[in-house]
Amino acid sequence: MVWVAVRPRFRKFHEDLMLTSDHVDDGLTKARGIAGSLQRSYYPDATGNPPAFLVGSWGKKTQVRPPNDVDMMFELPAEVHARISQRTGNVQSALLQEVRQALGTTYPNTVMRGDGQVVQVQFNTLMIEVVPVFRLQSGQFWMPDTNNGGRWKPVDPNAELNDVDALDRVCNGNVRALCQMMKLWKREQNVPLKSFQIELLVQEFMTSYVNRQHDYYWYDWFVRDFFRFLISKAGGYVFVPGTKEAIALGTDWKYRAERAYEVALSACGWEHADYDVTAGQEWQKVFGSRIPIKVI
Secondary structure, eight states, rough: OOOOHHHHHHHHHHHHHHHOOOHHHHHHHHHOOOOHHHHHOOTTOSSSOOOOEEEEEHHHOOOSOOOOOOEEEEOOOHHHHHHHHHHSSSSSHOOOHHHHHHTTOOOSEEEEEETTEEEEESSOOOEEEEEEEEOOOSSOEEEOOOOGGGGGEEEHHHHHHHHHHHHHHHHHEEEEEEHHHHHHHHHHHHHOOHHHHHHHHHHHHHHOOOTTTTTTTGGHHHHHHHHHHHHHTTTOOOOOTTTEEEOOSSSHHHHHHHHHHHHHHHHHHHTTOOHHHHHHHHHHHHHHHOOSSOOO
16 A cells, blocks of 8 residues: 555645634634624614624634634625715725724724724733625625725625535535645745635636546645646746636745745655655655645
8 A cells, every 4th residue: 555644644634634612612713703793883773683793704604723814894884985985085995994993892902903905902821803894786895995095895705605616516625725735835834825825726726637526545646746836837827716806926935935835745655655654754845844744
């Protein structure tokens, strides 16, 4: 037999990346508190069912433990957009500051800042990043972007989630798993790629990957082949589902991907030769101590 350590190694690795029930409860409790606070401020007839939803890794279920933050959107009434648009200057920044002040009535002693596209609420265990949005007739949303004088940016969180769900079903659950593993690589190696970019890159890779329906037994090749694909994307773009916004990837991360690919090639060789510990030591050069060295 060959490759006997691959399946147990990557199964244990993936299990270690999953959020615990305590992590989930903590994140959801804090997000619900934020949503309830904003509902009381912007909806006089609050129903107890705030118009808020999780986005980002929490919405797509690609989180890595321990979580650093929770991304959420809160839908504001259309009249708020009409009111804020009558102001002069950077109205998007004004909206973020208004939302921050509204949250301050519930969380007076919590550190907050409104900048860029979100209001950040820093709790002791994690940060909640709140994006105020306005629903469009198309089903998409407008979100504020304070950069370069300010603008309303279209976003389509439903399209983003639906794309992940559909592809993950076709790929035997491997899309979310590989996203989580690559996010840990980003975290461990300080890779200058955003988590959102990694998610889109994994989706593009898995769309045509020949082994995409296989299980953990193939994950040494999954990782190796993804790094090879990633290197080919240096200087290219990814495209956001729904809005088709093009996001430049740059090249600052390329040498880290090249190093990871070389290590993965070595690790794959040791896995094939059934050198369990040696392969594990190589994988730890990519993923850190979270991936086990010895599994058989």
